[in-house]
Amino acid sequence: MQIEFTKYHGLGNDFILIDNRLSDEPRLTPAQAATMCDRHFGVGADGVIFVLPGQNGTDYTMRIFNSDGSEPEMCGNGIRCLARFIADLEGVTEPRSYTIQTLGGLITPKLTADGLITVDMGEPILRAADIPTTLGQPDQPVVNHSLEAAETIWNVTCINMGNPHCITFVDDVAAISLETVGSPIECHPAFPQKINVEFIQVVRSDYLKMRVWERGAGITLACGTGACAALVAAVLTDLSDRSATVELPGGCLLIEWSETDNHLYMTGPAERVFAGNYSASQS
Numbered sequence: 251m252q253i254e255f256t257k258y259h260g261l262g263n264d265f266i267l268i269d270n271r272l273s274d275e276p277r278l279t280p281a282q283a284a285t286m287c288d289r290h291f292g293v294g295a296d297g298v299i300f301v302l303p304g305q306n307g308t309d310y311t312m313r314i315f316n317s318d319g320s321e322p323e324m325c326g327n328g329i330r331c332l333a334r335f336i337a338d339l340e341g342v343t344e345p346r347s348y349t350i351q352t353l354g355g356l357i358t359p360k361l362t363a364d365g366l367i368t369v370d371m372g373e374p375i376l377r378a379a380d381i382p383t384t385l386g387q388p389d390q391p392v393v394n395h396s397l398e399a400a401e402t403i404w405n406v407t408c409i410n411m412g413n414p415h416c417i418t419f420v421d422d423v424a425a426i427s428l429e430t431v432g433s434p435i436e437c438h439p440a441f442p443q444k445i446n447v448e449f450i451q452v453v454r455s456d457y458l459k460m461r462v463w464e465r466g467a468g469i470t471l472a473c474g475t476g477a478c479a480a481l482v483a484a485v486l487t488d489l490s491d492r493s494a495t496v497e498l499p500g501g502c503l504l505i506e507w508s509e510t511d512n513h514l515y516m517t518g519p520a521e522r523v524f525a526g527n528y529s530a531s532q533s
């Protein structure tokens with residue numbers, strides 16, 4: 251089967267975008283998506299994103315498979331890429347916003363006049379049972395809770411931004427061996443749906459540095475939901491202002507946690523890289 255695709259990235263977090271507007275089911279299986287993401291035997295990407303018809307009056311629906319074929323609920327950098335992809339498909343150049351249904355809820359990306367995309371990422375979810383995690387009390391937030399993984403005791407804060415995140419503040423993010431600690435935290439029994447793993451260094455109250463190990467993808471250059479979760483965790487622990495720049499290996503995102511509506515707003519770029527035709531095997 252031949253499938254047309256376009257590759258985009260948001261700060262080096264790269265995705266294969268597929269026009270799926272004529273069907274409610276993704277045109278690739280999770281196994282086919284995983285093969286396509288392979289950096290040696292496929293196109294190479296952190297995930298495959300499908301633009302499907304909207305539901306209940308929304309403009310479109312987003313579905314995404316991680317590079318291992320698992321399906322997350324949401325993706326922050328991915329939804330900026332999806333907004334840029336839709337605008338390219340529709341030939342839209344002026345600023346406009348889209349309502350997008352995701353498995354993590356309704357998300358609203360807005361293309362702005364300066365070429366960036368601001369996304370209303372909705373409200374953070376803080377209850378332990380909804381992260382989900384067995385740490386702490388089920389109906390309470392998990393803030394500065396101890397977690398043993400990779401022979402170390404970590405002090406973690408857990409936030410759900412549509413998908414689950416485990417945040418640890420450290421003095422120096424460069425000193426963390428993500429290769430060693432990423433998977434043991436991602437797959438820790440305290441996280442029944444696994445978890446994305448972020449390490450954060452507070453440079454100033456309005457500037458955070460972050461490195462990430464993503465659930466289902468491993469080390470990536472950026473994570474939008476993770477950057478939002480990091481800011482929420484930093485505010486809950488009195489380490490930052492409600493608006494901050496989050497520096498990732500691939501570049502910077504501006505994140506704001508609004509006091510007015512309790513929503514997170516993420517601003518950053520999304521860039522088209524190339525388009526092509528892929529021969530997917532029947533699996």
Ligand SMILES: N[C@@H](CCC[C@H](N)C(=O)O)C(=O)O
Nearest residue numbers: 322325326327413473474475
């Ligand atoms: N890179 C993404 C998050 C993608 C999903 C994640 N790997 C998960 O399994 O939850 C982002 O920018 O938010």
